[in-house]
Amino acid sequence: MAFDSLTEKLQNVFKNLRSKGRLTEDDVKAALREVKMALLEADVNFKVVKNFVKSVQERAVGQDVMSGLNPGQMVIKIVNDELVNLMGSETTEIKFQPGSQKTVIMMMGLQGAGKTTTTAKLAGKFKLKGKKPLLVACDVYRPAAIKQLQINGEKQGVEVFSMGDNQKPANIAKAALEHAEKNGNNVIILDTAGRLHIDEEMMEELQEIKNTVEVHQSILVVDAMTGQDAVNVAENFNEKIGIDGVIVTKLDGDTRGGAALSIKAVTGCPILYVGMGEKLSDLEQFYPDRMASRILGMGDVLSLIEKAGEEIDEEQARKMTEKLKKSQFDFEDYLESMKQMRKMGGLGSIMNMLPGLGGMGGLGKGKMPDIDADDAEQKMARVEAIIYSMTIKERQNPDIITPQRKRRIAAGAGVDISEVNKMMKQFEQMRKMMKSFPGMMGGKGKKGKFKMPF
Incomplete structure (x- = not known):
């Protein structure tokens, strides 16, 4: 997993803490210096690390912790609590419109983040929840993007709406809503175009879609393997388009995982799901408490x-x-x-x-x-x-x-x-x-x- 190296380093720090019967303030500070280095090496945002270590230290050097029967365990618990707070405390669900109203979701992201595959994975999740999703091919630029969505949609048993690559994405989105109205689709997922980097043309296109149809959820897909760049991308999209949530892909890969620990703290936007593999079923709901347990080597038996x-x-x-x-x-x-x-x-x-x-x-x-x-x-x-x-x-x-x-x-x-x-x-x-x-x-x-x- 992405956090293997971080987990190993943190486990070594905690092993040293547990071996001590009593902890001094210097013991805690020395341990937190190692925690700080481990987080920075995992590509966690510097400001996020600074605030995290400060919060842990303030709680860990309290009299009730230092004089407790098992201070090492208490410090570990505090680190766990602060990791959960860092990633959002509560699990955030994608919000659907009430009753029989249709929910329009716009998927965004740079090329290579796995947006089209993630869009199909999400449709599969919604189908399991009893929804009738409609995938909409709004990427009219990338070769084979429409075909990829159609193949994945077929695998998931989800309908795909396409008008080819000669129409404006905003017009495709509008026509898809009319199609959904006639065919009883209650979740419309727009797979928009990505770019190699953020540019004005891309942002204008996304804004035009939002001006043409009512978008209820704007979801950004970021690649965990791009590290802090993923956080910068999230900041840019949030500032220019507005995002309601983030999906982090490739968290199963050989990556340091810092993006997953930084996004919520930097942008205020919650992580909704994480991609843990290439199969269409490899999309996991993001639980901050469970992810903290995994990072600290405590496992995630519930998942x-x-x-x-x-x-x-x-x-x-x-x-x-x-x-x-x-x-x-x-x-x-x-x-x-x-x-x-x-x-x-x-x-x-x-x-x-x-x-x-x-x-x-x-x-x-x-x-x-x-x-x-x-x-x-x-x-x-x-x-x-x-x-x-x-x-x-x-x-x-x-x-x-x-x-x-x-x-x-x-x-x-x-x-x-x-x-x-x-x-x-x-x-x-x-x-x-x-x-x-x-x-x-x-x-x-x-x-x-x-x-x-x-």
Whole structure:
């Protein structure tokens, strides 16, 4: 995730704080100097960092904290609280017009921020909420922009309104509203044109759209990978057009993430959603408290549960649980479980949401080698190759796999036979262990040390 490096640095600071029985004012100031450097390295706006550290210090050196039983924990709690305040305190929803009135949303942003894809992702979210969205192709300049919106709209099962690339965007928006009136669409999302940089022509076009149709929500899409430039872009759009909220994309990438920590403080505009991947389902509601927990390495179990609820087939999960109880779990089921995990974003995404593992996903520095996500993903891919080299009968009944079959499977997967033997041994251990998990799988027996076969 974007904050991996920041998370690691903050965890080191907090580890030192926890190791002290009592804290002096100098201890707190020294820790906050490190916090300040970590935030600046994460590309958080300098003024924002200065105010943040000042707020934490004022609260942390209070008598009730310094003389408390666990001052280190109290300081961490204060940092968490201030991070939440920095990002907006409360979760902000996109406001829809009341009753049967139509809501017009104008999507804005520079080229390359992922605006068109995000527009389709948003339409999918609204559809799940029972709305009938209409995507409107107002980008008449970028080659293939209209086609991209149409393809993504089709994938989401959402209608796309287009008039080609020879009409003015304001006229397209007006015609789209008339179309929506006739076809019962209650959310109209305008995908406007981006530019490589902010210019007057772009701003005039957006203003003309707002003058032609009533826009209820103006939403800016910014790229987290552009760092402080994203904050400057937000300031410019807010000043010239006015924005009601921001969507930060590519927060799953190799980026420092400072934009997400600075935008609300600098512009006063809330972050509504964050893009966490390229799939059309990879758009998460932005919760300041949950994001603060992720940044501090405390995980985000609530988002993980919600993601699992959205992505995992409940009936499929129930059947797997029943098979595990009876020790009937086979390689077909195992392939399905890996598929479900990938739907949730893979091991790296899941680990970032688990307490204590945030920031560990891609470190690979020997600290926690058993949970290196990149290594685990590679091993999982090799396991898949081995399973796909089996016949369907072998997958469904692993007991029939003889040494001769193992040699054929190893050759088909391009691995040594020892790797096939190791995988099958661990798979059998997993079946036995899952059956013996008390409570979770409904079986009886003792808990034991268990290692996944990847």
